[in-house]
Amino acid sequence: MTVAQRQPHTRTHLPQHEPEPDETPSPERRVALGASRDEVFRVLGAAVAGLAVGLLFTAVIGLVPIGWLLVLSFAWFVAFYTLLVFLHESGPAVVDRFWTVMLWAGVVAVVGTLALVIIFIVVRGWSVYAQLFTGGGDFLHHFHFFTEDMGGVGPLAGLDVGGILHGLVGTLVQIGIALVLTVPLGLTTAVFLGEVGGRFARIVRTIVEAMTALPSVVAGLFIYASVIVLITKNYSGLAASLAITVLMLPIMIRSSDVVLRLVPGVLREGAYALGAGQWRVVWFVVLPTVRSGLVTAIILATAHGIGETAPVLLTAGFTPYLNANPLHGAMVSLPLLALNLIESPQPDQIARGFATALALLVLVLILFGLARALGGGEAGKVSDRQLRRLRVRSRHTLTRIGLAATTGAHPSALNPLDQKEPLE
Amino acid sequence: MSAVERLTVQPDYPDESARTAAPRTLATRGERSDEAFRGVARLGGVIVLVIMCLVGVFLSWQSIAALRKVGIVEFITTADWHPETYHFGIAALLPGTILIALVALIVAFPLSIAAALFVTEIAPAGLRRVMVSVVDLMAAVPSVLFGLWGARFLQPTLVPFARWLSTWFGWIPIFKVDGADPSNPLPDDALYTASTFIAGLVVAAMVIPVMTSMMRESFSRAPIGEREGAYALGATRWGVIRSVVLPFGRGGVIGGTMLGLGRALGETIAIYLIISPSVTVNWHILEANRANSIAATIALKYGEANDFGISALMAAGLALFILTMAVNFTASTIIARSRSGAESED
Secondary structure, eight states: OOHHHHGGGOOOOOOOOOOOOOOSOOOOOOOOOOOOHHHHHHHHHHHHHHHHHHHIIIIISOSSOGGGHHHHHHHHHHHHHHHHHHHHSOHHHHHHHHHHHHHHHHHHHHHHHHHHHHHHHHHHHHHHHHHHHHSOSOTGGGGHHHHOOSTTOOTTOOTTSOOSHHHHHHHHHHHHHHHHHHHHHHHHHHHIIIIIOSHHHHHHHHHHHHHTTOOHHHHHHHHIIIIIIIIIOSOOHHHHHHHHHHHHHHHHHHHHHHHHTTSOHHHHHHHHHTTOOHHHIIIIIIHHHTHHHHHHHHHHHHHHHHHOOHHHHHHSOOOSSOOOOTTSSOOOOHHHHHHHHHTSSOHHHHHHHHHHHHHHHHHHHHHHHHHHHHTOSOTTOOOHHHHHHHHHHHHHHHHHHHHHHHHOOOGGGOOGGGOSSOOO | OHHHHHOOOOOOOOOHHHHHOOOOOOOOOOOHHHHHHHHHHHHHHHHHHHHHHHHHHHHHHHHHHHHHHHOHHHHHHOOOEEGGGTEEOSTTHHHHHHHHHHHHHHHHHHHHHHHHHIIIIISOHHHHHHHHHHHHHHHHSOHHHHHHHIIIIIHHHHHHHHHHHHHHHTTSGGGOOTTOOTTOSSOOGGGSSSOHHHHHHHHHHHHHHHHHHHHHHHHHTSOHHHHHHHHHTTOOHHHHIIIIIHHHTHHHHHHHHHHHHHHHHHOOHHHHHHOOOOOSOOOOTTSTTOOOOHHHHHHHHTTTOOHHHHHHHHHHHHHHHHHHHHHHHHHHHHHHHHHTTGGGGO
């Protein structure tokens, strides 16, 4: 029986992680004790008591202003809770509970801060959008906030005219140019740091890590001193994108460097053992393995670049008109536009500024969500779909080897898809 | 046959020549594509290095005009900013910058440690992922949004707190507010706005993610053996944190804080939106219109500056650049040392 005849029944055995046959009895599943009923009652009781005392001092007898309610309630909650724990537990356990509550409080403060920022921007910016879409006029005009610039719109003009088109276009153009420069240069450097190495790579890595905290205004000054003073003599979108590039490069390099380090060494060694050169190992093994991680790095760098304000303030100039040409004339971006509108004393301009800020926030949130969705997987781990694709490819290889055995040709010269016989 | 099985195998001791033998030197002749790949990658590294070095070079070059006019000593010791009369320096800006960063760090430090410890020690797996995402998202929110929030929401909200602080703790010099009268039944809120305190709080919100992610990384590297050993000896969760996680994560805590300090020193737009700068040395963190920062001053004075004024701002930018780079190099050295495990030996 030749290999080719046996082929339909044979499956390549892919190296999967299969459970070892049970020789030793598997250890009993450990039961993690969650919060006991006592614990739950203690927390709830202390919380209710704390809130009640807080309300008593603020709302009922008015000893303390109402703004202190949360702080006061929290202090009383901690006191009550510690006391309740103290009634049942010994010293170290009381200390443990106390600090656990403190850590929770710290986390709530951090998350609460972020939530407050987002909610504040959404609330203040939303009023403008709501007003835009409920106004009269024809349907298309409702979207004028996205389809018009501020050219010819005076500071006293109502919200039914003018928009942020120039900011949107400016942001897209600037971030586009910055990405065209950052992605190849950043990836090449990250590959250099991770795959080539050496003493020079260590120097570059140190410099890049220090540069991740380059003050954004200094990047703006740098581009002003180099590009604007020496070459263009004028504010332009290109100068702004160069400033953004200077800030995005270190972020990009650092995060891709971290991602590249996640590639398991055995994959590289396997490829080398099969005779691949360094270039082929990087191109066909290392980079595809962390593709999703690299995409995440790019998107996160983009999100950072889009929000940069100070360098754009120093290099892009300001204009109320739409300008899509990065080489000539001032070009405004979303954060710069928001900053400029907010500084106006006119309520309508401020409202526009908050709406611009909201547009910027939504853009960043979308990018962030995209990065999370794409970068979920662990490096070197294959999803079910990828596994199926790998199986099909592996079967093709087997066919090729089988054909080579029967015909005597070199396996690489044969394409199994040319064969008439069905593969399955 | 059985004789063969019973034979004791004598281990071959290596003779003298084997002991002195050095490993073969491998003569590697790279493929042409590999050489090209390495060359291109190295070129990328060189370009990035050159760009980063050019930042320092161009800032120095542009600030020569200003520094030559007044001299470096004068520039460092003058607490004023009037480039048009050649009377300017960073003696007031630098302390102001550091003061804002210190306020930010004092607030951000406990919160970052709490967030990092929560993620590595307390949170269940699902919540852990959420928290990591939240912290990363916080790092991605543009600074102009933090600035807007600080100027339009946090500032009006915190003025009563600032008033309370200055009323009760005004005897401590840094909480003193000139012109504030605690007995005045209609207190003037304008006395407490645009202060170092408010600016520092907003910057704190912006450095928390940087510090948290660095600390989280170092806490998660605390060795599992020591953790379990502590549990086996009867430690509570807080006991493990105090006796294992925090000592092992010390390098990360210090490095992360330095990194946050570098970020706080260079923050521009958020501070720009909050303060209206003065160029006097002032340690009263609650007082209105007394805050100043190098980065925000550059952004504020840039529009109205002539050529010499720009050169003066470049000099200020150079000072800021040198300061942040020094802080950052220190931070990355500490972090690198803690990563290489030099600390787990003691």
